[in-house]
Amino acid sequence: MKSLKKITSYILLSAVTxxxxxxxxxxxxxxxxxxxxxxxxxxxLAPALVNILQANMVRNRGFNNELMQVTVDVSDSEGRxxxxxxxxxxxxxxxxxxxxxxxxxxxxxxxxxxxGSENSSYKGISLITQAWVFQLLTDVYGDVPYSQANxxxxxxxxPVYDKQKDIYLDLFNKLEEANKLLAEGKEIIKTGDPVYxxxxxxxxxxxxxxxLRLLLRVSGKAExxxxxxxxxxxxxxxxxxxxxxxxxxTHTAKILWNGTNSSTAVYSSPLMINVRPVDFRTPAxxxxxxxxxxxxxxxRITTATYGTNGYNRxxxxxxxxxxxxxxxxxxxxxxxxKQAYFYSDAQSAAVTLQTDPYTGIIMNCAxxxxxxxxxxxxxxxxxxxxxxxxxxxxxxxxxxxxxxxxTASDPALIDYITKADIDWDNSLPLNTTTPGTPSKMExxxxxxxxxxxxxxxxxxxxxxxxxxxxxPKGTGLANGGRMPARLNYPLASQSTNPTSYANAVAxxxxxxxxxxxxxxxx
Numbered sequence: 001m002k003s004l005k006k007i008t009s010y011i012l013l014s015a016v017t018x019x020x021x022x023x024x025x026x027x028x029x030x031x032x033x034x035x036x037x038x039x040x041x042x043x044x045l046a047p048a049l050v051n052i053l054q055a056n057m058v059r060n061r062g063f064n065n066e067l068m069q070v071t072v073d074v075s076d077s078e079g080r081x082x083x084x085x086x087x088x089x090x091x092x093x094x095x096x097x098x099x100x101x102x103x104x105x106x107x108x109x110x111x112x113x114x115x116g117s118e119n120s121s122y123k124g125i126s127l128i129t130q131a132w133v134f135q136l137l138t139d140v141y142g143d144v145p146y147s148q149a150n151x152x153x154x155x156x157x158x159p160v161y162d163k164q165k166d167i168y169l170d171l172f173n174k175l176e177e178a179n180k181l182l183a184e185g186k187e188i189i190k191t192g193d194p195v196y197x198x199x200x201x202x203x204x205x206x207x208x209x210x211x212l213r214l215l216l217r218v219s220g221k222a223e224x225x226x227x228x229x230x231x232x233x234x235x236x237x238x239x240x241x242x243x244x245x246x247x248x249x250t251h252t253a254k255i256l257w258n259g260t261n262s263s264t265a266v267y268s269s270p271l272m273i274n275v276r277p278v279d280f281r282t283p284a285x286x287x288x289x290x291x292x293x294x295x296x297x298x299x300r301i302t303t304a305t306y307g308t309n310g311y312n313r314x315x316x317x318x319x320x321x322x323x324x325x326x327x328x329x330x331x332x333x334x335x336x337x338k339q340a341y342f343y344s345d346a347q348s349a350a351v352t353l354q355t356d357p358y359t360g361i362i363m364n365c366a367x368x369x370x371x372x373x374x375x376x377x378x379x380x381x382x383x384x385x386x387x388x389x390x391x392x393x394x395x396x397x398x399x400x401x402x403x404x405x406x407t408a409s410d411p412a413l414i415d416y417i418t419k420a421d422i423d424w425d426n427s428l429p430l431n432t433t434t435p436g437t438p439s440k441m442e443x444x445x446x447x448x449x450x451x452x453x454x455x456x457x458x459x460x461x462x463x464x465x466x467x468x469x470x471x472p473k474g475t476g477l478a479n480g481g482r483m484p485a486r487l488n489y490p491l492a493s494q495s496t497n498p499t500s501y502a503n504a505v506a507x508x509x510x511x512x513x514x515x516x517x518x519x520x521x522x
């Protein structure tokens with residue numbers, strides 16, 4: 001018993017001694033040795049954008065491209081996205097990647113609002129980048145935390161899920177404010193801007209182009225269509241001087257990888273960091289994606305640009321039968337052989353699509369052209385849509401092959417369009433829901449599909465909005481052959497925020513891939 005008492009006394013004494021040791025010089029020991037207790041807007045911007053774009057590109061490759069028939073996994077295993085067999089664990093990655101970075105983007109606005117650090121351009125850039133990421137979140141999941149999101153420091157640990165309509169309306173307000181703030185032209189630090197290297201006027205163009213994307217996405221909703229269409233007309237036509245937008249590829253929002261971004265920083269492509277060369281070239285390219293390009297004799301697959309290896313601009317390598325694709329959605333058990341694929345070779349110094357510096361696209365000029373083409377075709381702005389349509393094809397090609405066509409009226413561009421048999425036909429109906437039946441919307445959306453190659457989930461979003469381009473439906477599709485309408489909420493959201501999650505499901509509908517988000521509903 002005495003021994004036990006001695007042991008107990010020793011333990012208590014040790015604990016008191018340890019506590020004293022821990023509290024002695026506590027502030028000195030637990031102070032950051034670098035001495036950095038704050039940051040600047042400039043220091044937050046580049047890491048946040050690079051991390052977001054990294055997540056976008058990873059999911060574009062593995063999810064969007066499989067759903068939208070760019071690539072197809074030659075595999076009979078279960079859980080294949082190209083068969084619409086989308087499992088719940090697909091939902092976690094982007095949610096967990098986007099929300100933490102939204103805290104950094106939000107903090108940019110806070111820092112740029114403080115006395116002594118006031119900078120209207122950083123505030124505008126913060127609003128634009130927040131709108132960009134929240135658009136991705138709500139278009140992937142539907143109703144999501146928004147008004148109370150990223151406010152953990154303020155005590156909001158279980159944020160409500162805002163309705164998608166309310167999110168969109170507030171994103172419009174953010175982009176309106178951003179346009180005004182950036183009009184002041186306040187300088188920012190060039191080396192901290194991986195997108196435009198400090199060119200504030202181009203950030204303003206990106207913000208207003210993003211505004212057009214968001215307006216078009218909800219234009220089919222009767223409850224907001226009149227004001228949305230009016231704003232599209234104001235930006236594109238009646239007040240265009242106050243709303244500059246992207247007009248050529250120098251305005252495209254992108255991060256150039258591998259030290260080619262004209263700044264002191266070097267940003268490595270996530271396709272190099274996160275994907276092994278053997279995995280990069282594993283998926284086959286689909287017969288839909290490759291078949292159109294082949295039929296058009298498209299210069300993106302006929303022009304060799306990757307060094308001495310002679311691979312075309314899209315980096316597509318021939319399969320056993322040449323530039324031939326594999327049909328998507330095929331039945332299990334067919335034993336299909338991989339045909340053409342995106343080339344990659346770790347042993348070669350030659351550039352491929354995996355190492356290409358131009359793959360980091362946030363939003364490009366060609367998308368804006370096709371937005372305007374649709375607006376004109378629908379009678380919202382002047383013209384038939386033809387001029388914007390032709391310019392969109394040219395800008396889409398010129399992004400990958402700079403100055404391949406000089407202008408939208410370049411005879412070589414018109415000759416390409418004519419020979420490819422993708423001419424604008426103003427006698428076509430605006431739209432049709434019958435696959436194989438031509439329409440103006442099919443013309444526009446098919447070319448827009450190729451213009452948005454590698455751009456996060458935009459092909460999927462636009463297909464969900466319009467039903468175009470018509471994708472062939474294989475007999476091996478799961479989910480009743482229905483294109484997934486959203487991703488489910490991450491499982492963690494159910495356990496960490498159960499009340500808000502339950503309210504969101506009660507409002508939006510069942511938490512599965514077939515529940516339509518607000519802008520998809522009739």
